[in-house]
Amino acid sequence: MKIEADSPQDYISKVPEDRKIPMKKLRDEIKSNLPGGFEETMSYGMIGFVVPHSLYPAGYHCDPELPLPFMNLASQKNYIAVYHSGVYADKELSEWFVGEYKKRTGKKPDMGKSCIRFKKMDQIPFELIGELSQKITPKQWIDLYEKNVKRK
Template sequence: MTSDAKTPDEYISQLPEDRKGPMSELRSTIRSHLPEGFEETMSYGMIGYVVPHKIYPDGYHCSPELPLPFMNIASQKNFVALYHMGVYANKDLLNWFTGEYPKHSSRKLDMGKSCIRFKKMDDIPMDLIGQLCEKMTVQDWIELYEKNIKKMS
């Protein structure tokens, strides 16, 4: 589910009551742990964290007018989703995350390539999400992105 909200605050305000708290806490966790340089915005109808054009003028290769995406959070129909492109693009980071997850949650990890799904709102491992956010700087992400994009070219 995507939103037509223009700001992250508006996005949160439009959520059902049972999602406002967990999404606000997740957003706060990300904002307090994400390295300097990433910018919060609305992206693809979700709350997004991007590398702005002032840092990476080339933007996203699929749509250069858009800033380079890094993370998104969204309240979907049956779960809260965290989309993290670094986990998708960096096998070491993926291995770290999947190894750490059981130390922070008794629930089975529900994960796609870049999407981590949380079905129980009271069991989102905020501490682990904070640690994940700290693992990759803007420069780390740009270098990894460019390395992977050049492989595709």
């Protein structure tokens, strides 16, 4: 599902009606918990939270003109997705998240490498996403990215 939007607010205004409140709550949870230094933007057609060029001039290795992506929030065809690059790059963080998700919801998360999918809007663990958002500073993400993700 591709949503043409100029801003995060515009994006949320264009998602299906049953997703507007969960998307807004997820965005607010992420924004209020991310450590200082990350910037909110539109990234790859999604709401993005990035390390700006002012903190990481090299930018994203796939396209150095772009800032370094960290988290994204999107309304996909059949679910809402939170993409968290730290979960992809840091095994301990991934294990923490999966364990906490099971404790709090009684279920395993529906996940890909960095993608956390929410198909049932009333079962999103908003506070857990907020806690996950707190776990990595921009500096820590840059270090993880250069060690585990960036092509050498």
